[in-house]
Amino acid sequence: MQHLGHTRSSYQRDHLLHTPDTFVRAPLPGMLNATAIVHAAPAMGARFTQYTVELDGGGSFEIGRAQCFLYVLDGVVELGDHKLSPGQYAWLPPDYCARIQAEAPSRVAVIEKAYTPGNVPVPAAIFGDESSVPPKPLSAGDDTIDVRNLLPDDFRFDCAVNTMTYLPGAALPMVEIHIMEHGLLMLEGGGIYRLGDHWYPTQAGDFIWMASYCPQWFGALGKVPAKYLIYKDWNRHPLP
DSSP: OOOTTOOSOEEETTEEEEOGGGOOOBOOTTOEEEEEEEEEOGGGTOSSEEEEEEEEEEEEEEEOSSEEEEEEEESOEEETTEEEOTTEEEEEOTTOOEEEEOSSOEEEEEEEEOOOOBSBOOOOOEEEEGGGSOOEEEETTEEEEEEEEOSOSOTTOSEEEEEEEEOTTOBOSSOBOOSOOEEEEEEEOEEEEEETTEEEEEETTOEEEEOTTOOEEEEEESSSOEEEEEEEEOSSOSOO
16 A cells, blocks of 8 residues: 555664665575565665565575674574574674575575674684573663673674563663664564654564664563664774
8 A cells, every 4th residue: 555655764864764664675696586675785874784585485595795694584594504493593704605595485684794803813603592592681680671692792703793672661771872883673562763863663674774873762662572683893993
């Protein structure tokens, strides 16, 4: 149904709210029976790329352009000897070339970023399951917001990827303004996100990009917990 040009999506200088009614699907090179919804990319000011891959039965896609984080949203995909189901994930170092395949329809969140070297070795590939990562409270003494760190707290990694779960009514304790940029995919529930001077209703399926120093705040609304997958650059000095 047409709604006369109405959408919740909004692209501003320092943020993007990308809602499913505006998603455009197109295959990327190396995709077979699969399409991508590109949410964030250098073309819009981001220093990383994030997209959702939708695979038909027998579909596949390639990775290997940069370090890559994969998080399975639906279905089952195969990566070498590994089978990944919803909530399972992989981090792959630069130049780790592989083809991800699906026997049945599946969806995968993909984050790619050029690796920033440090005075540390590049880590080896990691495969994990979100359900096996112990949750930690965002703030001491507050059990209304849980964080699961999907990558190790290790200076070899130049980024972090977490899931955060909010009980209904829970909210960040402050408006954050910081050097890290974010890519955020709403997985469950919804709420209100402040980005810059804008206030947006958000729900499962939405994507948000936040540039460095974009004022940001979230409060969960509704009767079920709100949960999102969030990326940030991390562990590197601001000077090049």
